[in-house]
Amino acid sequence: MKKYYSLLLLCLVVLSCKKEAVIAPKTVKKHLYTLSDDAMEGRKAGTPGIEKAAVYIENEFKRIGLTTFDTLQNYRQTFTFTNRRTGAEITSSNIIGVLEGKTKKDEYVIVSAHYDHLGIRKKEGQLDSIYNGANDDASGVTGVLALAEYFKEKGDNERSILFVAFTAEEMGLIGSTHFGKGIDASKFVAGINLEMIGKTSSFGPNTAWLTGFDRSDFGTIVQKNLEGTGYSLHPDPYKKFNLFFRSDNASLARLGVPSHTFSATPIDVDKDYHQASDEAETLDITVITETIKAVAKGTESIIKGTDTPTRVIIEEKDK
Template sequence: MKKIFVLLLAIVSVYACNSQKKNEATKVTVESIDTTTVRKHLYTLASDEMEGRGTGTPGIEKAAQYIEREYKRIGLTTYANLKGYRQNFTFTNRRTKKEIKAFNVIGVLEGKSKKDEYVVVSAHYDHLGIRKKEGEKDSIYNGADDDASGTTAVLALAEYFKRKGNNERTILFVAFTAEEMGLVGSTHFGKDVDASKFVAGINIEMIGKQSSFGPKTAWLTGFERSNFGKIIQKNLEGSGYKLFPDPFKKFNLFFRSDNASLARLGIPSHTFSTGPIDVDVHYHKVSDEPETLNVSNITETIRAIAIGTESIISGKDTPTRVQLTEKEMGGRKKK
């Protein structure tokens, strides 16, 4: 009788513990993504100490170390058979013909009932580095909006979804390198993935300024190529935040950010942005500094992405595969 009582007590304790964890998870709201945290990530990644985060430079090494420390603090695990958070590779600089050592930084939040289905949350953490130009006193291209703001979002979302604990699917938080050199990091990442297991790509680029649609709005590249955007719009209803299709079609932005590397594999991968790029005087300039950005805009947009993508993360919604022509897929034939 005593053994039965002890067994029952143990079962009740486990049940109570699980219930407590579920209750704690439901209490985690998007308000936990705050301006203090956002400001810290942004100002660190876009500081002069990071030397513009040029691929293959000491500056990007410092940025990678910061991202790694944050992944470890949050409690993310490593990807596939990697020994750490870095996915190391080399490539040849098309301009100088020199070989460059590079690394994506990947952290994993394992899923539960659908852990073999993957969602990628990404941004590129590289920028243009240091470039001395005649007549300019400042030579550091800090890349605050492009794309320290997106990398900030990746870190904030990693912490949010880790605390939330409702990801039935596995989330890969990826800081891509060498985007500015031709989507090199994301292309390397996509080489060895089983695309059939990848449900969605959530890429974030330049969210530091109010969009042309007004406050509390963002736009999505390739909106018409899958129903990903419509899922986000549905989830944002009542939130006060709105998502619109990319208004800058002439710039072909769907293929100019890291989402394209996954989209070419058929994965519904799209980029969130608020950038008013048609009038942005700081784009790819030394003046792209943290002080030029709206931290509240970044925070509100990260919260909206958390709300908008939650049904995909939790396994309730599955976006349709992205629609591309064979030419757009880089010559790959549709499977």
């Protein structure tokens, strides 16, 4: 009996020492400032700058303990495409890591953001030529990395989670389109895309908005899970900008996946959008951190397998 109680005590000690899953502002700031540093040279697809960002994301996936996807030999899904504007051939990579599900490993939830931006653009009279893309979309990639670590530490995802940093979004959703061509969309239960989450939304503090809210019940599920948290999710207030089809969620949505984009930025009045002024210093670490936490809480039941969003509604003209 004494031996039994000693073993029980040991188990309790081990459980109490287990690392708690947290999303810490310090980690958020580290990712954001690293990815939007001048050393990344604006992360334009096909440049040395985006290669530096790719290596950083790969190293984080490895540190966290994610596995590789499908038949890939590493975290990179490398491909070549033609730049629609210049006709140049560009080779770039989506960076993909997997956290396998406990009981529903063949059902996937994708958590994504694009890690490319506009690169270096020299303009007369403009001192800063590096378009760092801190909000667009280093903030989103920061969310992907933070959520990967959070769910890995939590260890209760029944469904498999794919964490993806897409390339060449700024050139026309190239990376996510390539990814979509190689998957069985019927196995993808939901898409969680993060885009420009670094500023307080027009709905006020502790709020975000979701594109394509009325195209599935994904947003309603998130709202239900956020009840009582002090954080709220709203339908996209910028319908005239057609944002549902302007971010990487669209590539999966066109395949029927309930894939939506979370954002917090008041895009209609944001003076830093696609400007050299989109620097990390202009963003609010607390806003980013709380938004990532809300995404984690809001999508928890989907990742655990207790909720399954309805397939997305796409009209024929939008395909």
